[in-house]
Amino acid sequence: MLGDGRGAILVAVATGWCFSIGVRMAYPVLLPYLREAYGLGLTTAGFLLTVLWLAYAVGQLPGGILADRLGEGTILVVSSLISAVTLAVVAVASSAPVVYLATACFGFGTALYGVARFTILSDVFPNNDGTAVGVTMAAGEVGNAILPLAAGAIAAAIAWQFGFGLAVPVFALVACLLWVVVPARTSGSTSAVDSLSLETGRYVVTQLRRPSIVVVTAIQILTYCIWQAFTGFYPTYLIEIKGFSEGVATALFSTFFALGIVIQPLTGRLYDQWGIRRSLPAVLAVIAVALVVLPFLEGFWPIVAGTVLLSSILGYGTITLPYMTAAFPADMKGTGLGFLRTSYMTVGAASPVLFGALAERGFFDEGYIILAAFAIGAMVLVRWLPELSGTRSS
Numbered sequence: 001m002l003g004d005g006r007g008a009i010l011v012a013v014a015t016g017w018c019f020s021i022g023v024r025m026a027y028p029v030l031l032p033y034l035r036e037a038y039g040l041g042l043t044t045a046g047f048l049l050t051v052l053w054l055a056y057a058v059g060q061l062p063g064g065i066l067a068d069r070l071g072e073g074t075i076l077v078v079s080s081l082i083s084a085v086t087l088a089v090v091a092v093a094s095s096a097p098v099v100y101l102a103t104a105c106f107g108f109g110t111a112l113y114g115v116a117r118f119t120i121l122s123d124v125f126p127n128n129d130g131t132a133v134g135v136t137m138a139a140g141e142v143g144n145a146i147l148p149l150a151a152g153a154i155a156a157a158i159a160w161q162f163g164f165g166l167a168v169p170v171f172a173l174v175a176c177l178l179w180v181v182v183p184a185r186t187s188g189s190t191s192a193v194d195s196l197s198l199e200t201g202r203y204v205v206t207q208l209r210r211p212s213i214v215v216v217t218a219i220q221i222l223t224y225c226i227w228q229a230f231t232g233f234y235p236t237y238l239i240e241i242k243g244f245s246e247g248v249a250t251a252l253f254s255t256f257f258a259l260g261i262v263i264q265p266l267t268g269r270l271y272d273q274w275g276i277r278r279s280l281p282a283v284l285a286v287i288a289v290a291l292v293v294l295p296f297l298e299g300f301w302p303i304v305a306g307t308v309l310l311s312s313i314l315g316y317g318t319i320t321l322p323y324m325t326a327a328f329p330a331d332m333k334g335t336g337l338g339f340l341r342t343s344y345m346t347v348g349a350a351s352p353v354l355f356g357a358l359a360e361r362g363f364f365d366e367g368y369i370i371l372a373a374f375a376i377g378a379m380v381l382v383r384w385l386p387e388l389s390g391t392r393s394s
Helices: 006-038 042-058 060-070 072-092 096-124 129-157 160-165 167-181 198-208 211-240 246-274 276-296 300-315 317-326 330-348 351-360 364-382
Strands: none
Touching: 006 042, 006 072, 006 096, 006 129, 006 160, 006 167, 042 060, 042 096, 042 330, 060 072, 060 096, 060 330, 072 096, 072 160, 072 167, 096 129, 096 317, 096 330, 129 160, 129 246, 129 317, 160 167, 198 211, 198 330, 211 246, 211 276, 211 300, 211 317, 211 330, 211 351, 211 364, 246 276, 246 300, 246 317, 276 300, 276 317, 276 364, 300 317, 317 330, 351 364
C-alpha cells in the first residue's frame, strides 16, 4: 500500500490537512482575544465563525474545478500558500473588517485543500482509499485536539497574534513539502472541464443525477448536520445541562477529537474490506445509540463512556467520502466532489442555528434525539445505495 512513494504522498497530504483544519478549529479558542482587541460583541464574534465556515463551503466547488484543470498537487500547494498569507494578514490586522476579509480568504483557501486531498488519495490508493482517507482525517483530528490548545496557550502567555502568526511559517513549509512529494497531477491528463460548453454542462449534470450520487449526497447531508450540530454545542451542553466546569468540558471535547485518531483509520479500513452497504450502517447504528443515550447519562465516568461512543460521529466520513469520490469518472472527480461538498456543507451550516434554537427553548436533550433520527434516516437510505462496480462487494 505504501510502496513506490505512496507513503510519502500520504504523509505530506495528511500533514497539510492536520494544519488546515486544526487552525480553523483554533478560531473559537482565540475568539475571546479577538473580541477584546476589536470590541466585538457575541453576535459579531459569532458572525466571524460563520464567515470562516461559509467561505469554506463556497470554496469547495471552485476548488474541485481548479483541481481538475490545474492538477490536484498544484492546488494543495496553492491552498497552503494562501493559508500562510491570509493568516499573516489576520495576525497584523489593524481593524475588524480586515480580520473578517482575511478570515474569509483563509476559509476559501483551505477549501481548495478539502477537495483535492480526496481525489489524490482516490487516485494514488484505488484499492485502499478508505484506509488512506481514514489516516488523513485522523491527522486532522490530531490538529483539532492539539492546535487549539496550543494557540490558546500561546495567546495567554504571549499574545493572540502569535497564535495565528506562528502558523504562517508552518504552512509555508507544508507547501514546500507538498511541492516536492506530491505529483502536480494524479488523475488523467484530460479534464471534463478543460472547456466550458453546453455539452460539458450536460455531461456533468448527467453524472450528478446518477442514483449512487443522489443517495450518498442525501446521506452526507444528514450525517454532516449531525457533525455540525454536535460539535457546535457539545461543550455548552456539558456545562449548562450536565453541570461540568469549562475546563472539564474542554478536556472532554478534546478527547472526542483525539479518539478520531483511532476511529477514522478503523472505519476507513471497514469500508475497504466490507464496502459501504455493510460498514456504514454499523457506524450509524453506534451514532444513533450514543445520541439517544446521552441525555440519560449523569456523572463524570458515564459521560466519558458516552463521549467514547459519540466519537463514532467522526467515522462516517471515511466511508461516505471515498465512495463519493470514486463514484465520479476520473475526468471530473474534483468538479463533482466540489459541487457536492458545497451543497451539503451549505445545507449543514443551518443545523447549528436550528439546534441552538431548540436548546434555547429548553429542548437541548430533545435535540440529540432528533440527531439520532437523522442517523437512522441515513441508515435507511443505505439500502438504496449501489456498490460501485469494480470495488468491494457487500
